[in-house]
Amino acid sequence: MSSTETQIRQATPPSSPHDSDTALFLRAAWGQDTERAPLWLMRQAGRYLPEYLAIKAKSSFWEMVRTPELAAEVSLQPLRRFPLDAAIIFSDIMTPLPALGIEIAFNPGPVVANPIRTKAQIEALRRPEAEEIAPFLAKAIGLTRAELSARNIPVIGFGGAPLTLATYLIQGSGSKEYEDFRAFLRLEPAATHALLGKLTELSIDYLKLQIEAGARAIQLFDSWAGLHDWATYREFALPYNRAIFQALAGLGVPRIYLAVGASHLYPVIAELPCEVVSVDWRLPLNHIRSHFPNRTLQGNLDPSVLLASPEVITHEAHQVLQAGLGGAHIFNLGHGVIRTTPLEHVAHLAEVVRAFDRRS
Numbered sequence: 576m577s578s579t580e581t582q583i584r585q586a587t588p589p590s591s592p593h594d595s596d597t598a599l600f601l602r603a604a605w606g607q608d609t610e611r612a613p614l615w616l617m618r619q620a621g622r623y624l625p626e627y628l629a630i631k632a633k634s635s636f637w638e639m640v641r642t643p644e645l646a647a648e649v650s651l652q653p654l655r656r657f658p659l660d661a662a663i664i665f666s667d668i669m670t671p672l673p674a675l676g677i678e679i680a681f682n683p684g685p686v687v688a689n690p691i692r693t694k695a696q697i698e699a700l701r702r703p704e705a706e707e708i709a710p711f712l713a714k715a716i717g718l719t720r721a722e723l724s725a726r727n728i729p730v731i732g733f734g735g736a737p738l739t740l741a742t743y744l745i746q747g748s749g750s751k752e753y754e755d756f757r758a759f760l761r762l763e764p765a766a767t768h769a770l771l772g773k774l775t776e777l778s779i780d781y782l783k784l785q786i787e788a789g790a791r792a793i794q795l796f797d798s799w800a801g802l803h804d805w806a807t808y809r810e811f812a813l814p815y816n817r818a819i820f821q822a823l824a825g826l827g828v829p830r831i832y833l834a835v836g837a838s839h840l841y842p843v844i845a846e847l848p849c850e851v852v853s854v855d856w857r858l859p860l861n862h863i864r865s866h867f868p869n870r871t872l873q874g875n876l877d878p879s880v881l882l883a884s885p886e887v888i889t890h891e892a893h894q895v896l897q898a899g900l901g902g903a904h905i906f907n908l909g910h911g912v913i914r915t916t917p918l919e920h921v922a923h924l925a926e927v928v929r930a931f932d933r934r935s
């Protein structure tokens with residue numbers, strides 16, 4: 576990116592009275608080729624941490640998400656152990672959906688009591704007021720920020736992309752290839768669009784409430800985008816993701832998009848208005864840059880590398896760091912931390928990333 580473009584992007588004024596964007600993570604997210612790659616990990620708050628499991632043993636997943644003190648505590652846990660450059664608020668992509676009148680359980684993945692299969696079910700969904708969607712989340716973000724602002728560590732807010740949310744709502748629970756969902760798109764395109772429209776409105780309110788509460792960046796998780804071909808993505812994902820990102824433009828927060836297993840979609844994804852593209856491990860970052868000139872790349876260590884040895888971690892992290900040169904880079908995994916990841920391997924990764932000087 577040219578320095579003029581960097582200046583223009585960085586000149587975007589924060590729309591609320593947040594700290595100025597001096598945090599390493601935010602500088603990189605706005606497109607700066609920083610001296611060191613900031614580091615955070617998807618699913619950094621979660622089941623590989625014994626202190627998370629201790630809380631989980633006493634509370635259900637929904638209790639943890641809906642109790643601001645617990646959600647803030649869980650968000651902070653990885654920051655106490657590891658020198659990470661951002662926190663992600665502890666919640667789930669399914670969190671806003673009960674506000675539509677949809678009952679969701681976790682076992683451990685989301686299970687929808689009545690999967691959505693008819694037009695009538697879609698028409699019956701409520702349009703909640705913005706304040707009712709997740710008031711507990713706004714409080715959790717406030718508590719988390721209060722602990723981290725002295726360290727100038729920003730909090731990332733997030734939501735699920737409409738097509739990924741619809742994947743769970745229509746299929747009903749996790750599946751390998753989501754065949755029922757992919758058939759539904761073809762059999763009921765009008766009903767699907769009606770559902771995606773409602774999920775888009777909900778997501779915009781949900782993400783805005785997180786920004787108002789102090790989230791300094793927003794990540795849209797499109798975990799299941801990679802299931803689809805170009806035409807399907809273009810029809811059922813692109814317009815809705817674009818609408819969400821457009822609604823968040825000018826609010827002073829960088830917008831991050833993650834699609835998994837979706838390298839075949841990058842030429843289409845390149846049309847999305849976002850500052851950061853998070854990439855999985857399947858292609859090296861230097862091969863992806865050409866699709867996204869002037870954007871920040873986030874990623875892309877294979878999470879399974881953290882199950883290997885410190886030597887392997889050093890080697891593969893260096894490959895990612897090298898491939899990330901030549902533009903702004905936020906170090907992350909290609910997808911979430913795996914449950915059986917040893918804590919000392921995460922600590923080792925953090926050391927390797929922090930010691931890598933991108934200027935030398």
Ligand code: CP3
Pocket residue numbers: 616617618619620621622631636663664665666667668669681683684685733749796798835911
């Ligand atoms: O540290 C963080 O990243 C914040 C927490 C976070 C959770 N879910 C907590 C969680 C985030 C960012 C999510 C997003 C999420 N949730 C996604 C997108 C990211 C991805 O992995 O693609 C998706 C698809 C979901 C849906 C979901 N929720 C699944 C598939 C599962 C089951 C198992 C799992 O962890 O993958 C959940 C439950 C869930 N969400 C747990 C956690 C910590 C596990 C609950 C438990 O402790 O048993």
